[in-house]
Amino acid sequence: MSTLYITHDAFLNHDTGEWHPERPARLRAIGQALSDEKFQNLRRAEAPRAAREQILRAHPGRYFDFLERSQPKDGLVVLDGGDTVISPGTWEAALRSAGAGIQAVDEVMQGLAANAFCAVRPPGHHAEAQRACGFCLFNNVAIAAFHAQAAHGAARVAAVDFDVHHGNGTQAIFWPHASLLYASTHQMPLFPGTGSIAERGGSGNIVNVPLKAGNGSAEFREAYESVILPAVRRHAPGLIIVSAGFDAHRSDPLASINLAEEDYAWVTRKLIDVARECCGGRLVSMLEGGYDLTALSRSVAVHVQALLEAF
Numbered sequence: 001m002s003t004l005y006i007t008h009d010a011f012l013n014h015d016t017g018e019w020h021p022e023r024p025a026r027l028r029a030i031g032q033a034l035s036d037e038k039f040q041n042l043r044r045a046e047a048p049r050a051a052r053e054q055i056l057r058a059h060p061g062r063y064f065d066f067l068e069r070s071q072p073k074d075g076l077v078v079l080d081g082g083d084t085v086i087s088p089g090t091w092e093a094a095l096r097s098a099g100a101g102i103q104a105v106d107e108v109m110q111g112l113a114a115n116a117f118c119a120v121r122p123p124g125h126h127a128e129a130q131r132a133c134g135f136c137l138f139n140n141v142a143i144a145a146f147h148a149q150a151a152h153g154a155a156r157v158a159a160v161d162f163d164v165h166h167g168n169g170t171q172a173i174f175w176p177h178a179s180l181l182y183a184s185t186h187q188m189p190l191f192p193g194t195g196s197i198a199e200r201g202g203s204g205n206i207v208n209v210p211l212k213a214g215n216g217s218a219e220f221r222e223a224y225e226s227v228i229l230p231a232v233r234r235h236a237p238g239l240i241i242v243s244a245g246f247d248a249h250r251s252d253p254l255a256s257i258n259l260a261e262e263d264y265a266w267v268t269r270k271l272i273d274v275a276r277e278c279c280g281g282r283l284v285s286m287l288e289g290g291y292d293l294t295a296l297s298r299s300v301a302v303h304v305q306a307l308l309e310a311f
């Protein structure tokens, strides 16, 4: 058993423009960090394209078709009032970004890998069923969760989101599904504005723990110990999917939470412990945000190191 690391060079062709924080250099920095000799035991795979019908478990066909039609032959097209940019390479990247989660779920649910990390872009947790938002086109985590249920019979799935921004898209898609838990820590107030404690889902299946600007390790760990991890245990999922954004790091330019790399190692180990209790350690982690290249690559390194040490 091994940790699977899924990525693809097509993600580098998703061009968001010179000024954009969600840029190809993020994946180059991660690739460089994971090329270190201590990661030689990672099993590496290229992300396949998700099939239309796999994506349509989380998005309507007309939205899929709209995005496909929106791809420019050259230049950039801006969706979502400026945040979400698409280029000639974006469609391929978006299909493979969703496909990475599909592949990771297939291998982890079949016991071919112990767990998996998907270094993908565009990210997914702001994408709603019918709306691109916050650098996200398809909701990679929701597509992966529905795939675990439809293709592998997982009765319940939990998505845990430690990106500093609230995953409004995952929350909205999961809301009516009692079998899907969405649990998030995030800074509030901050983009996208959702994520209050009062947002609890159709059946208590949404768990939000907002943090305040200036909070750090102590508040983050308390949120996991007292709320998030117990909620995941109660849900008793057959798979845990992590929306792994690293922009709550103290060096990140887009937010004001003061985590350090050790906090990402800590939360990863805690989630692995719960995955062991609930579902034989089955955990799939998908990259979301993280915009300081040094903080991002170091944080991903300790996250993946913890995944490797899980078995």
Ligand SMILES: [Zn+2]
Binding pocket: 163, 164, 165, 245, 247, 288, 289, 290
């Ligand atoms: Zn974020």
